[in-house]
Amino acid sequence: MPRTLSNSLTVKKAMHRQVVHQPRLASLEQAIRYMIKYKIDEVLIVNELLEAIGVVTKTDLMGAYYADLPINTPLQEVMTLPLFCHMNDPLDLALDTMRTQRIHRLYVWDETPNLAVGVLGYTDIVGLIYSCCSNCDKSILKSKGGSGKTLADQFRNREVMTPGVYAYRVNDSLLKLIEDLAAHAFEALLIRGENDYPVGVVSKTDLIIAYRHGIPLESEAQTIMTQPVQTSDQNDFLANALRKMIFFDLQYLFIFKGSPSNIVGVLSLTDVAQFRSGTCRACASSRIKI
């Protein structure tokens, strides 16, 4: 196996140590509160010894909303099994597990299996790789004499974005949005208004908040959508898109061609960070695939 950045680093280097957990009898509503407050996508469910016995994700909560489960339903009714990696595993191994299991994060154990000491997500990994690359002596930026610019200043959105986007109408029901979010494993949906102009976004977070607020599933998308839609021109520099995502605390930006009404793709923070940190010869072979 060739030596790459991600197989020379261990999970311990990248993981974060804040593990948000709840007992099995805590309510769905409590999990929603924790997800909103801690800005996380899942809550670990633990027993009296703090051993992991399950995990509840935003997708699980969206399913509970769809199934019309009472908001005070215990988490054990909807939890699934959590997946773990070891603190000393190479990042490559953890990434393989995430890819094959189609999950965005793993819990980390150290001395006791099922006792989570940390969480590893894609953003932790790309943050670490970014940090390593920006300090790397073999970086192509340094070898070109150090122009002071970053890699992202040299690329355009169109080179990194995922082309195509699903769009919905302001009067589409939450029921329909949930069905499509689940079917296509999207994180968020674009909502169009009159003249097909993009007027909002509905994310899984918006939907679980709607669940907590008791908003009926038949309600229209416009009742809960987040506004305005944050967009970027496909010909704009990647660096500007990145700044916008960081500034607005977003995981994605919608990319337009010519006019903001003409959305042609989506750009995620993970894509951008991977691209920034994986575009020189020193680490190109370790670029993360999702």
Added chain:
Amino acid sequence: MGMTARDVMDHEFYTLLPQTTIAEALRIFKKACEEQNQIVFGMVVANESGQLLGMVSMYDIFLLLRPKYAHIWGEMKDLDLSGIIDEAFRRTKSMQVGDIMNAGVLTITPDTHLLMIIDVMIRQRIRHLPVVEQGEMVGMVYLHKVFRHLLDRLA
């Protein structure tokens, strides 16, 4: 000098409704700090009938304002972060207190002994405890007031 919650509790306390927005809650926090001439670290959340539902602390509000990817942008020194706090506030101000409150709040009675209060506060890492009598909230005990009370007794 008494040694129970009754002897140190404040009878006046601020209450938030679960549907109070974060923007309004911040205004009430500010007003409370000014009126009490000290930092108010947390407030009680109760429904219209006064039933205790939870608490919201300064820490809960910090968590809500904290950027999701702070650990990444801390590395990106080329980012212009001016205005980012205003934007964080814009995103959160319409959320509700009930979306972030801590439910299942521990309570004590007016007769709870001060040493028991200290034990609960240390173990649970909390600075304030609501005092409930016959299902109704009658006061609030603050960590610093317990300390002050003990100083008067011991020092």
